[in-house]
Amino acid sequence: MDYEIFQLGDITLQSEMTLRNAFLAYKTYGTLNAQKSNAIVYPTWYSGQHYDNEWLIGKGMALDPQKYFIIVPNMLGNGLSSSPSNTPQPFDKARFPEVTVYDQVRFQHQLVTQKFGIEKIALVTGWSMGAQQTFQWGASYPDMVERIAPFAGTAKTWPHNVVFLEGVKAAVRADAAWKDGWYSEPPTKGLRAVGRVYAGWGLSQAFYREERYRDMGYHSLEDFLVGYWEGFFLKKDANNLLAMAWTWSHADISANPLYHGDFEKALSSIKARAIVMPGRTDLYFTPEDGEYEARRMPNATFRPIESIWGHFAGGGINPADTKFIDNNIKELLSQ
Numbered sequence: 067m068d069y070e071i072f073q074l075g076d077i078t079l080q081s082e083m084t085l086r087n088a089f090l091a092y093k094t095y096g097t098l099n100a101q102k103s104n105a106i107v108y109p110t111w112y113s114g115q116h117y118d119n120e121w122l123i124g125k126g127m128a129l130d131p132q133k134y135f136i137i138v139p140n141m142l143g144n145g146l147s148s149s150p151s152n153t154p155q156p157f158d159k160a161r162f163p164e165v166t167v168y169d170q171v172r173f174q175h176q177l178v179t180q181k182f183g184i185e186k187i188a189l190v191t192g193w194s195m196g197a198q199q200t201f202q203w204g205a206s207y208p209d210m211v212e213r214i215a216p217f218a219g220t221a222k223t224w225p226h227n228v229v230f231l232e233g234v235k236a237a238v239r240a241d242a243a244w245k246d247g248w249y250s251e252p253p254t255k256g257l258r259a260v261g262r263v264y265a266g267w268g269l270s271q272a273f274y275r276e277e278r279y280r281d282m283g284y285h286s287l288e289d290f291l292v293g294y295w296e297g298f299f300l301k302k303d304a305n306n307l308l309a310m311a312w313t314w315s316h317a318d319i320s321a322n323p324l325y326h327g328d329f330e331k332a333l334s335s336i337k338a339r340a341i342v343m344p345g346r347t348d349l350y351f352t353p354e355d356g357e358y359e360a361r362r363m364p365n366a367t368f369r370p371i372e373s374i375w376g377h378f379a380g381g382g383i384n385p386a387d388t389k390f391i392d393n394n395i396k397e398l399l400s401q
Contacts, residue, residue: 069093069116069146072177080322083163085153090177091146092116092139095123096131098182105184106136107174109192109199112310113302115146119196121382128395134188139174141195143309150247150305159305160247165313167195168322171202190338191215191395193380194351195310198223198317201359204336205319214336215395217343217371218380220351221333221359222318227350231315233263238304253304260307261295270347272374282383333362339401340366341394345379345387369394 074088093116098105106129108119116138123129129136140146142165150162157163178184190203190211197219204214205221220227241256243249273279274287284290299307319325320332340363344356353370360368371387373379379387 069140072181074148074173074176077169077173079163079169080166081164083157085142085148085157085163085165087154088142088148088173090139090142090148090173092137092177095129095136095138096134098135098184102182102184103186103188104134105178105182105187106134107178107187107190107203108136108138109170109174109190109196110138110141110144111192111194111196112314113144113299113307114196115144116140119192121388122191122392122395128392128399129191135182137178137182139177141170141199141310141313142173143306143313145303145306149303150309151303162305162309164316165309166321167198167202167313167317167319168206170313171199171206174199174203175207185210187211189213189215189395189399191217192219193217193382194219194377195314195317197351197380198314201336202317202319204338204340205332206322206324208335208337211338213398213401214338214340215343215391215398216340217391218345218348218351218377220344220355222320222329223315224352224355226352228315230267230350231311234260235308235311237263238308244304247305247308249304252300254300257299257302257304258296261297261299262291264299265291265295267349268377270349270374270376272347273376276374278374330362333359334364336363336366338365339398341398342366342368343380343391343394344370345375345377346370346372347374348377348379351377 072090192200197216200216201221237259238256241253243253279290320329325332342360344353360366371379
């Protein structure tokens with residue numbers, strides 16, 4: 067096991083359900099300095115786990131463990147932290163309670179403050195749902211978070227993004243083997259279908275037109291759909307995917323007792339210096355939505371990733387996009 071566990075105990079969620087004996091799995095990179103001033107929080111993304119974030123961590127990179135203490139908390143629902151797949155009865159599987167992004171960040175804050183005694187965070191950054199958590203950190207703890215660098219993600223899930231997620235969820239639920247979440251064997255038809263639904267959204271039209279999947283080692287469109295997309299989701303637990311999809315579809319940095327649904331107020335309350343980096347060709351976390359949000363943040367720079375890799379411009383696959391993200395985070399950390 068290459069990660070540690072932080073016991074949260076019995077936690078009450080925004081839904082007013084109680085998750086008992088809850089825990090966060092997390093991994094740290096680097097050393098916390100004596101002043102506790104070099105902490106970076108780097109949350110995980112939809113279905114991703116801490117090791118899936120490691121492409122942006124390394125010597126000479128913005129997230130350099132020789133300079134910074136990088137904390138990667140695994141989201142509730144991702145299979146390592148408390149999730150449908152590892153929670154005992156009666157809150158297991160289909161009965162796992164609904165978790166909001168506000169909940170996620172509240173418990174990550176407990177980890178950061180109670181475990182490490184950190185009072186200021188130099189940077190929060192993340193991709194996709196990790197970006198949603200990044201925005202939430204900035205809105206929930208404006209006096210604690212000095213910088214944020216959300217990439218390929220928005221401060222709330224806009225309606226068209228919800229429509230995309232409905233297609234993902236429907237693909238799982240259409241498999242008879244899903245059994246309303248009480249499956250004993252994985253609903254593999256549904257998981258394969260999720261991969262094919264996702265394939266059309268995750269990457270741009272230009273990516274497919276130029277057959278850029280060949281850069282990833284796939285030799286035809288069907289090879290890519292089966293080898294990458296079906297293979298990706300067959301490794302995942304269906305209930306975990308549905309739990310995280312609920313969190314994602316309900317994301318909104320203002321949907322909490324701090325802002326009572328006032329989205330504009332929540333955005334304007336983010337004091338952190340920010341570079342907001344949507345993917346230019348992202349089909350669900352769109353640059354238009356990102357620009358709208360950045361304009362309403364007092365210290366934000368809007369800097370889209372000019373790439374045909376769609377949402378996956380933020381996924382650490384295309385070297386040019388990775389360099390762009392890394393360079394912008396370096397710039398932000400230098401301020």
